[in-house]
Amino acid sequence: MLFYLGTGGLKALLEEAGKLNRFPYVFMPGAHVQEEMFQVPPAFQKKIYLSYPILPSDQTPGGMSELKALLEKHNIPMKHWTSQASALSAAKVLVEGLKGAGRDLSRAKLMRSLEQLYQFQTGLTPPITFGSNRRIGALGAHVVTLDLEKKDFVPVGGWVAVSGM
Secondary structure, three states: OEEOOOOOOHHHHHHHHHHOOOOOOEEEEHHHOOHHHHHOOHHHOOOEEEEEOOOHHHOOHHHHHHHHHHHHHOOOOOOOHHHHHHHHHHHHHHHHHHHHHOOOOOHHHHHHHHHOOOOEOOOOOOOEOOEOOEOOOOOEEEEEEEEOOOOEEEEEEEEEEOOOO
16 A cells, blocks of 8 residues: 655656556545546556545535636636635635624634534535534545546545544
8 A cells, every 4th residue: 555645756656666566555635636647557447546525426506506606706717626615615614603603703602603513514515514622624535546547536435434533
């Protein structure tokens, strides 16, 4: 197994490993994937696994319509949809927290309001939950593998939640 946290050079590393007849499983954050990954030796088919905080399957039609309308209104290209969807989702969580905190806003009221969020649907991400001991809204990731022939990502199961938190 190889846990790769770099942002480049993996293709060359895997080519050298292939020359030595070594084909380890590779695990890495999806954010580090580059186009060259689809050009690794075919023996790495279904050997490369990536983690992503959100996938297109997390988006509802309404959530995507809202994101597209916001981007069009401000003439922003839809290039980095994961980051854009995450940013809009964060804004939705903040608005919900502000609504719950009421007119006489304080840090403590905002924190209490956010701690009440349970399975909050953004339409763009997995459901968001906070709590008094939980400050991360979505604990987990989607795991996908690379289909080197079709040059595509293939989900491997559903959302994988972090246990024990």
